[in-house]
Amino acid sequence: MKNNIKVQRAIQNLTQQDLAEKIGVSRQTINALEAGKYVPSTVLALKLSRLFEKPVNEIFQLEQGD
Amino acid sequence: MKTSYLFPHRFILPAGIIFIISLLSLVLYTTSLNDLGLSLNTPVFAIMSDDVIGADPVYFGTMENNIIDELLILAVILSGIVLAFAKEKHEDEMVANIRLQSLAWATIANYGIITFCYLFIYGLPFLTVLMVAMFSQLLIFIVLFRYKMVRFYNTLQHEE
Numbered sequence A: 001m002k003n004n005i006k007v008q009r010a011i012q013n014l015t016q017q018d019l020a021e022k023i024g025v026s027r028q029t030i031n032a033l034e035a036g037k038y039v040p041s042t043v044l045a046l047k048l049s050r051l052f053e054k055p056v057n058e059i060f061q062l063e064q065g066d
Numbered sequence B: 001m002k003t004s005y006l007f008p009h010r011f012i013l014p015a016g017i018i019f020i021i022s023l024l025s026l027v028l029y030t031t032s033l034n035d036l037g038l039s040l041n042t043p044v045f046a047i048m049s050d051d052v053i054g055a056d057p058v059y060f061g062t063m064e065n066n067i068i069d070e071l072l073i074l075a076v077i078l079s080g081i082v083l084a085f086a087k088e089k090h091e092d093e094m095v096a097n098i099r100l101q102s103l104a105w106a107t108i109a110n111y112g113i114i115t116f117c118y119l120f121i122y123g124l125p126f127l128t129v130l131m132v133a134m135f136s137q138l139l140i141f142i143v144l145f146r147y148k149m150v151r152f153y154n155t156l157q158h159e160e
Helices: A005-011 A016-023 A027-034 A042-052 B009-031 B068-084 B093-120 B125-133 B136-156
Strands: B041-049 B058-066
Touching: A005 A016, A005 A027, A005 A042, A016 A027, A016 A042, A027 B093, A027 B136, B009 B068, B058 B068, B068 B136, B093 B125, B093 B136, B125 B136
Parallel strands: none
Antiparallel strands: B041 B058
């Protein structure tokens, strides 16, 4: 699964630390998410969706093989 | 998401100190200090006991026993459990994920080692294997999880 959290974060002008604090995870988790090393839970995906005011589908996309 | 089964983060340091001290004492005691005649004989309640030297077997009765090793094992296991299952400073779902992975690998590694020892170690030394097996999984898990958490925290460097 790939995501464009980094892009969305840039649009909102947030640092990894800001984003982490807003959705209640550690900065390292945001880092791992952006690097595609970690697939978040539904709860976390919905929190990101609410924060960015974008549907989940626009932030996360399935890749081939998923 | 709240996890209810983890101990508070502030317990990590004291539990870690007790764990290391009691583990080292246990190793020292069972390997060398045993010969120094250091003992703490106390009447204890036994569900079942069968003395190798020929004392009568005891079922649901009291008997004399050196309780130093019992106390040390108790300290190792209690502090080990608290140390292994304490919350991280920033507990989130990725930490929970790393914890689960470490636990799975620790279980696999532990049973690998036990199987290996079962197949290739015989006689009295096998008693040592059984003794170590009592807390080896906990130990492997703690080391593995700490290592993974250190690596996780160090990903901080490459940002933006």
